[in-house]
Amino acid sequence: MNRREAIQRVAMLMGGVVIGSSLFLEGCSRSATKQVEVLFEPKTTDLLGDLAEAILPKTSTPGAKEAGVGSFIPVMVRDCYTDEQQTVFMDGINNLDKKAQELMKKNFLDLSAEERTSFVNLLDKEAGEFNKKQDEATKEEREKNAVKQNELYREVENKPPHWFTMFKQLTLTGYFNSELGLTKALRYVKIPGKFDGNYPYKKGDKAFAG
Numbered sequence: 229m230n231r232r233e234a235i236q237r238v239a240m241l242m243g244g245v246v247i248g249s250s251l252f253l254e255g256c257s258r259s260a261t262k263q264v265e266v267l268f269e270p271k272t273t274d275l276l277g278d279l280a281e282a283i284l285p286k287t288s289t290p291g292a293k294e295a296g297v298g299s300f301i302p303v304m305v306r307d308c309y310t311d312e313q314q315t316v317f318m319d320g321i322n323n324l325d326k327k328a329q330e331l332m333k334k335n336f337l338d339l340s341a342e343e344r345t346s347f348v349n350l351l352d353k354e355a356g357e358f359n360k361k362q363d364e365a366t367k368e369e370r371e372k373n374a375v376k377q378n379e380l381y382r383e384v385e386n387k388p389p390h391w392f393t394m395f396k397q398l399t400l401t402g403y404f405n406s407e408l409g410l411t412k413a414l415r416y417v418k419i420p421g422k423f424d425g426n427y428p429y430k431k432g433d434k435a436f437a438g
Contacts, residue, residue: 264314264318267301267302267318276301276321277293278298278337280292280399280402282344283399283400285345297403300406312388320391320392328347332347355390355391
């Protein structure tokens with residue numbers, strides 16, 4: 229599975245455009261701004277890994293943190309996000325403990341594994357409601373200013389989504405682009421053969437990655 233296929237998978241899972249996907253596919257690189265460079269500090273990278281792990285925890289397969297998602301996220305935010313998207317993302321990360329206190333009465337790192345799962349579920353619900361309202365409010369403007377590209381990667385002139393939506397996209401993108409995510413969470417076929425529509429499937433089998 230290559231970058232394009234990984235983003236296709238994330239787009240299908242999330243049901244929308246993956247923010248920064250076009251630049252990620254082009255392999256762009258730039259220097260970190262002051263607001264983003266904090267993401268590269270070991271303490272923050274570790275925090276990102278913990279938050280990503282709450283979304284994709286370790287089970288019988290490796291979790292997001294073990295797959296290196298915490299180190300992947302800063303690079304994506306630096307290289308593929310616009311200044312406005314970076315600001316929204318950083319505001320969310322910088323206020324993570326404030327939000328955890330609001331929803332869970334504890335700082336994020338003080339939450340148990342079960343509490344972290346509950347926390348990210350609440351964030352996901354909040355993000356969905358926020359994005360729906362924003363989409364409804366900007367529908368006319370988005371349709372007028374749409375930039376038509378490849379349908380899967382079509383991006384429009386629009387306000388950034390909720391920061392947690394971006395974080396979840398980055399978590400899934402990083403995971404499905406990692407060696408562990410590719411070879412452990414998915415059944416990896418190094419040299420795929422012909423398509424066999426009658427290939428036997430057993431309940432619990434993982435999806436294929438080619």
